[in-house]
Amino acid sequence: MSPSIHAVDLTKRFNSFTALDHLNLQVEGAKCVGFLGPNGAGKTTTLKMFTDLIFPTEGESFINGVSVQKDRKRALSVCGDLIETPEIYPSLTPREALEMSGALRGMRPEEIRSRTTTVLEEVKMGDWAGQKVGRFSKGMKQRVNLAAALLSDPEVVILDEPSTGLDPRGMAEVRAIVKGLKKENRLIFMSSHILSEVVDVCDEVALLDRGKLLFYDTLANVSQRLGTGSRTVEAEFASPVEDDALRASLSGLSQVVGWSRSSDRRITVELRGDLGGQATVVQRLASLPSGLVSFHQSRSALEEVYLREISVGDA
Amino acid sequence: MSGSSAGPIPASTPAPDGAIGRVPDTVGQALILSRYQLRDYLRSRRFLLMIAIVVALGAILTLVIAHFRPSGLLSSPNNFYGGIWGGGAAFLILFAGIIFGGDAIAGEFQNKTGYFLMGLPLRRVTVYAGKYLAVLLASIVSILLYLVVVLANGVAYFGWSAFSDPGQLLASFALALLYLLALMGFVFLFSSLFKTSLYAVLVVAVLFLIGFSILQSVIVSLTATEPWYLLSYVSGVISYPLTGVPEHVAHVRAAGVLATVYSPTYAEGIGVMLGYFFLTTIGGLFLFEREEFT
Known part of the structure; x- marks a missing residue:
């Protein structure tokens, strides 16, 4: 079964403000999809409903066919995500934070150890693996968060502006990491408003504006048709x-x-x-x-x- | 517009078991989470603060007793423990609950640590239970340290006969743990109610340090009824195994005025503490389940 994410009539209202308006979007297969839109378009709101951080006013979201709202544990078991800029318990080290993440996912201890080393090296945080996270800069924390999202080698990766808080070099590195993530049987769904990043990394794009989906298509088709x-x-x-x-x-x-x-x-x-x-x-x-x-x-x-x-x- | 349509799209076929098969159950995940959360607490400044409070309280009591040598207190080990353990433990439990538990849930929103946790395949009840357990254990470590100070004083005054009746001290310790459970339920309720840690800490601190005392005095003086439903009132039972159970309703004449003094019974104390524990814990979880990471 190929990885998929699926929004069915997904709607979110905050009082009278409609942040997301009946989004219907099905993305399936091994690919990288850029989720574009200006600030306030509803990108993060959508991703938060895919990870159960907020709850839909109407509709439902699915990961690999499992409803996030009805069975978040099962739905998120195949998913690695990075939404906004999470904080890690400050007294823990990156290695401990990833150990916790891996243990909660049910990874075996030796698997956690080897994957932790691999992903921390991948995000260039290998030298900081034993230092307390509380002392890290925002960019360093974001790298550790990215490592945590990739730890279990997930089928579905949901990233919300992953290069946020990084310097230009860090942004380029994250772009290279995301490109490297593209592999058989992995779906990457990444929000961004850095168009060059999307062009560089993604195969398809979905454009959202004021809570409504304007289009979802391949990059080539978008350029040709639109x-x-x-x-x-x-x-x-x-x-x-x-x-x-x-x-x-x-x-x-x-x-x-x-x-x-x-x-x-x-x-x-x-x-x-x-x-x-x-x-x-x-x-x-x-x-x-x-x-x-x-x-x-x-x-x-x-x-x-x-x-x-x-x-x-x-x- | 490939992959999207104007109307609702039927839900995909559910995935086979796959990765979910190896994810630990809720209890297993709560234990894992509590282990790392406790590690974070034990390395934090707040734990040092709690230890400092325990050491300060222990040092003051040690010096005061050594200087004044109150005969009533030093008449027997149980009188000694009843005098310095019960009240001190209730005071420290309040501080431990506030220091460790005040931001336990609110902090997940305010500090954004919830974004790291909630993206993982776990239920909210797991996070709640894991953090509850970690706060409980960190608090118990602090209380045990105080117990060591109390016991050391006991040995200094009574020699090895300080341990002649350990059952009474253990019973008192068990009641202190019950009070800790109830207080933490209360703290977690307010921590779930607010997204700002400071509000949760302030509300609990003001209620327990000032509010409940005032309420208790007002209720007793105005209505002449027993404030059995106040957690701070029923915490008095912690000392009973050591001091004995006082008269439930006593009339005391002081400065020419006849006053009624209420003391909780064991049944009231245990029942009310259990009630607080269950109701506030469930209430807090109910709120946390519905709180959004906006």
Whole structure:
């Protein structure tokens, strides 16, 4: 049986505020799904109902077909999760905290020992395994929490913005860890508002806004079906570049949808078409006397879709 | 929109036993949790604070008795233990309950440790029971330390005859444990009621240190009825095995005024403490089961 999570009419209201509105979402199979949405969209609320931290006003959530609300122990037995930034009892060491977690999951002592060493090394906390957690920074605690989520080698991994509280290096490391988690028979469901993280790690995305699911599809389909077909690139010059020179340089190129200036040395160009067309634009800009020093894509296709879908919601 | 639809989706087929098969039962998990929770308590500053309170109380009693040598207290081992064990134990049990139990449940929300625990495959009753057991054991360690101080004093004054009637002291210790259970139920109820540890600690401390005493005086003076339902009142039975059972209702004339003094019976004491234990523990669990980690 392949791992799955399933929300059936999942709804959460806090008094008159509807945080999640009849979410119906079924994710099945070994894959990594990015759960996207702006702040307040209902991402964490959804994940908390999948882990029984809060209770649905209506509907139900399932992990591997088991209702979290009716049998949380059974449902969560196949799941490793990291919701918000949990705290560990401060006098315990990471090794002890993971021992407790493993023992509560029913792992054998030798299995706990070997997995603890493996996952703490994986999150780069091996050297701190014997130190009290109370002395750790937020980022270090988050690494230990991630290790605890992975300890039992779970079939379903639910992560709520796992790189929260980490420095840029830590974020990159977490991204690499999550990528490494993708394996046969494991479903990773990860909320994030860092789009580059989702593009880098996930196979599919679900976009939530104001408690409603806007779409759930593969990254490729999202870009093809929902994207405008255009992409945005940024070009930077060594010295100020004249408008007239730019206009002359880019005129007649059908792949250029439009351009705008960010500063006297920087411009943003919206392009469509294939990479061959993009190469021509680079050649034209490089021939300008101001000296082209960089040319890079500023937004991913997912970012374009995200911004468009969320702004549609705002309207 | 693959994988989602406008209407309700039928629930998936339930998974086979798989990982659940090896997860310990509720009692097993509660014992595991209590072991690690107790380890956390024993290494914490609050445990050092509790030990400091026990040592301070023991030192004061030792010095006062050594200096004044009260003849009534030193007339027999049971009188001695009845004088310094019963009251001291009730006082320390209150402190232990507040120090260890005040934030036991509220802290899971306030400190976010609940996010670590509740993501695991365990029931809330497991967390409640595990923490209850850990607080109970940490408190017992503190009370036992006080008992050692009391016994050491007993040996100093009575030699080995200090242990001539251990049954009475054991019975008193058992009643102290019953009081501890009841008080912890009460503390856990308030700890489950609030998501802020400070509120839970303050409410219990104010009720037991001030509130119940005032209530007891007011009830007795205004209604001339026995306040048998107050936990602080019935805790008086802790000393009975050592001091003997006083008259249930006594009329005492002091400064020309006739006053009625009530003392709980064994039945009242044990019954009320058991009642508090069961009702407040169930009430606290009921609240914790419904509290959300928002």
